Amino acid sequence: MTEALVTLIDHDQLFSAALEALLDGSPFRIAATAPTVAAGVASLKHPPSPDIVIVAAALLDGGALPCLRAHTGARLVVLGSSSGGEPLAQALRGGADAYLDKGMSRESLIRALHLVALGEAVYPLSAAELLTTAAPSPPPAPTPPTADGGGMLSRRELQILQCLLAGQSNKAIARRLCITESTVKMHFKNVMRKIQAQNRTQAAVWAIQNGLSPDPP
Incomplete structure (x- = not known):
């Protein structure tokens, strides 16, 4: 570099x-x-x-x-x-x-x-x-969380966040979901905008606080 x-x-x-x-x-x-x-x-x-x-x-x-x-x-x-x-x-x-x-x-x-x-x-x-200790208990109904701006996260975007919580890289997420790495990056960009996160760490904090759990390997 x-x-x-x-x-x-x-x-x-x-x-x-x-x-x-x-x-x-x-x-x-x-x-x-x-x-x-x-x-x-x-x-x-x-x-x-x-x-x-x-x-x-x-x-x-x-x-x-x-x-x-x-x-x-x-x-x-x-x-x-x-x-x-x-x-x-x-x-x-x-x-x-x-x-x-x-x-x-x-x-x-x-x-x-x-x-x-x-x-x-x-x-x-x-x-x-x-993060796990600080996170509140997940809601009883497994409804998709909404972002602060009111934009509902799609099923694929929720999967992306679950993979993020599991510590997977963009390449690993692409293999896991059978999509391209550029598509993963596009989904991340949309998620960041919807939940008003500035980086992956803030996105992970938001996911934990909204009851999402890591996607098992």
């Missing part, structure tokens, strides 16, 4: 320097750093525009991720501890594209960033448990 520019928002200068060294020689280059979310938002107003914004979990609050999302179209990555806890929940609620462990190896980090750059959501397994 071509070089991807990264903006790093972290108050820990030593870790920022270590991360920059860790990414040296990879396609990901830290082009800007900021100690606070406010400073990070200010840096986004000046070129070059980043492809990925990485923000330390310690800097999260209820409005950090929505604020960043409002100022950039870059992929948002939260970097925290393996235990996750409340920062992981905030990353899910805020629609971050990934939640990565600060202690992961260089190879794992670069692989995860590759997936993020390709449009995939990257979360630890504990995120699925968190």
Whole structure:
């Protein structure tokens, strides 16, 4: 892949320097750093525009991720501890594209960033448990949920969401439903518009909250 520019928002200068060294020689280059979310938002107003914004979990609050999302179209990555806890929940609620462990190896980090750059959501397994725990009980009647905009989801769109909950890639979903990968992407685009989701993570949260369950392999 071509070089991807990264903006790093972290108050820990030593870790920022270590991360920059860790990414040296990879396609990901830290082009800007900021100690606070406010400073990070200010840096986004000046070129070059980043492809990925990485923000330390310690800097999260209820409005950090929505604020960043409002100022950039870059992929948002939260970097925290393996235990996750409340920062992981905030990353899910805020629609971050990934939640990565600060202690992961260089190879794992670069692989995860590759997936993020390709449009995939990257979360630890504990995120699925968190979603399930937070989800309300499904309604007694298995009626298709409707989106906020009033658009009823089609049977195929519901199947797409169930496959998403099962962690399947676009290619796997295409094989599962015997359709082309481009058709899967088209359905995803329609689903995102109907449920007003900005990424696959938000779509998964919406699906869980509306009583959908993963499609078994």
